[in-house]
Amino acid sequence: MTLAHETHEHDVLIIGAGGAGLRAAIEALAQGVRVGVVCKSLLGKAHTVMAEGGIAAAMANVDASDDWRAHFRDTMRGGKFLNNWRMAQLHAQEAPERVRELEQWGALFDRTENGEILQRAFGGHSFKRLCHVGDRTGLEMIRTLQDRGVNLGIDVYMECAITRLMKDGDRIAGAFGYWREQGRFVVFKAKSVVICTGGIGKAWKITSNSWEYTGDGLALAYDAGADLMDMEFVQFHPTGMVWPPGVQGILVTEAVRGEGGVLRNKNGERFMERYDPKRLDLSTRDVVARSIYTEVREGRGTEHGGAFLDISHKPAEYIKRKLPSMYHQFLELADVDITKGPMEVGPTCHYMMGGIRVDAETAQSSVPGLFASGEAAAGLHGANRLGGNSLSDLLVFGRRAGLAAAEHAKRSPTPTIDSLQIADAEREMLLPFERGGGESPYAIHEELQDVMQRLVGIFRTEEDLRQALSGIEKLQERTARVHVEGSRLFNPGWHLARDLQSMLTVAEAVTRSALARRESRGAHSRIDYPDLDDAWGKMHNVVVKKADTMKLFESPVIEMSDDLKQLLIEESGTK
């Protein structure tokens, strides 16, 4: 029997209220369907607020010869050709229009002298392509979308966590969750569900990610039968803060290098000359992160185990204007004035290239009625994401997911949710209170972060990955016995106990996929297989749930259309 719970009914239910979720909601609403958005935090606090550098879009406002073809080429090269080419094409073609639209909804970007949107340089982009607002582009984006969505009338369920997707036969029927505030259960009935829950970085110890990044959406989709693809590709951003310990991992935007910042080791050498003499500090993130890591490992790191990043050769006023948050962040948290001296930086877990496998045009997963966009979806970025491509991803595929989810809802009958599914979901959530003497979720989380940080980091080996896998399995067993103290009223221990399940699922998927891919490509570096392998370049790793265990299979990369192949050959001279 199920306990008393609220029920809400929508045509389209969106899980996650970051850039992708809000853009999806706005689009679905424009199609005239009933839209609900559920988010774990308050509205406007999603991880998107932390995006700093900018939105990549080939608007050609600064470099007149930029166009979508160049953006497409950069994206494919950055992703080491493991990208879904069609997604990369749509993304490059549609990003400028999405940025203009954002401006027409009230966003205020920095300007060129002619009054156009200003664009800056970024790693892996061959032109100045990032539309930005100082170093708080994500805040501008989320606030614009939030206000637009609220004014259009989306229903937002704040501080509400989804713990299961509900199905009607093969197709999606809604979702089950609880209000963080009182702990009461809630059922959402919906014809389409769009997962926009972002990434998985809280499974690592040193991370730029907010607490919400526990891989919920990926785990929900996986449990509902969807494919997770390319899970081995976890991006370590080269520049996180390394000191003081309390702020370790907090992001130092790539815009510091985009605006002319230079990396040096403790001997003062500009070490990127060794690793990528052509692009230097503006090489792709995978290359820069590995370079810093290698410098540290070989004894040329800074006192706190990082590298120096210096922009103090630029005028102080310029730095304060272009990088105001970085200026304050270092001054207040690390007692460093970046207009006068270097920052100490090191790699931090930042972004998940892999995720739910989706169709390029519609963002639909392998489960009918289940869609995904933003960081939770796989495909666009391949083996490594270029900076600035995530904010444009949110807009381009958020919109596409919202559109397709609304269309799907319009032609689908109302699903039914059987009460056994609900009762089971309730039972699962109440168990941690009922069992006595189990472990604390905080302790298990710390151990998981330690395992992932040590064994599934920037450089990987078969031995480490096997050890990680057995560690994760043990933690999964212990999590099944986890105990929660207190009541259901706003109880972070209870919330973490549920989030742990998601983190363990994604940790297992990352580790299994990393173990299988015996090559080094993009963000995935195997010390025991240091080179690119052409055969692996034609394969994705996919995990799927079969009879309650994780199965991994290889799936061929979709063949690129001839005109795009030609496009890549034409400029094969540049790396």
Place this chain on the structure above:
Amino acid sequence: MAAVPMAETTLLVFRGDRESGKAVEYRVPFAPGMVVLDALHLIQARQAPDLAVRWNCKAGKCGSCSAEVNGRPRLTCKTRMDSLPRDKPITIFPMKAFPIIKDLVTDVSWNFKVNRKIPPFRPRPDVEWKMYQRDVDRVQEFRKCIECFLCQNVCHVLREHGKEEEFGGPRFFVRVASLDMHPLDDVSRASVLKEELGLGLCNITKCCTEVCPENIHITDNAIIPLKERVVDEYYDPLLRLVRKIRGAGRA
């Protein structure tokens, strides 16, 4: 970490809900560069797993972790422990102007309701989408707001007088300013400011400006110009006449 035994700090953290509550003492190890939010997380992990704290980014960008530290409203993620006197316990209480849900978490939903009263950005018809940095600069200041609601929390119109029904609060004056001063906006929000957001109740004590973690000059740059605008619109007969004749397309 050095092998030297670490010093400890004592914190008095509010524990309770709508019905009752009291300050509870916790001791945590003191590490260099630690912020108050780190201490709260340590308490959660080791001593009080159900201690309710709101936070997201831990980098001063999301505005979730607002609380009153030693009686002063602050972001706990940007408050360094070594900036606080350690000869007495550090007190951490929830924001006073909002109803308590549990421990340090307050019900800030009222703010979201106020926001809905504000007419959205509407560009001038047939506008050419060009703007210049000098015109954008002024507005960008207001758009730095991270909605931590510390300004709402210290505003005595809300904190002491409880005028939630009549008054919008500094956060939403900043928001109106960001819309009104947008170079391409075509809406007058003077009547909303006067009638629905009660701008007149603000008597410019500047408490909001003092606590803003984004250093927005809330009073000088947002509230005072808005007050002038309302005065122009409502109390300047000459301007009113000119507007009436011009029609100006204003609401």
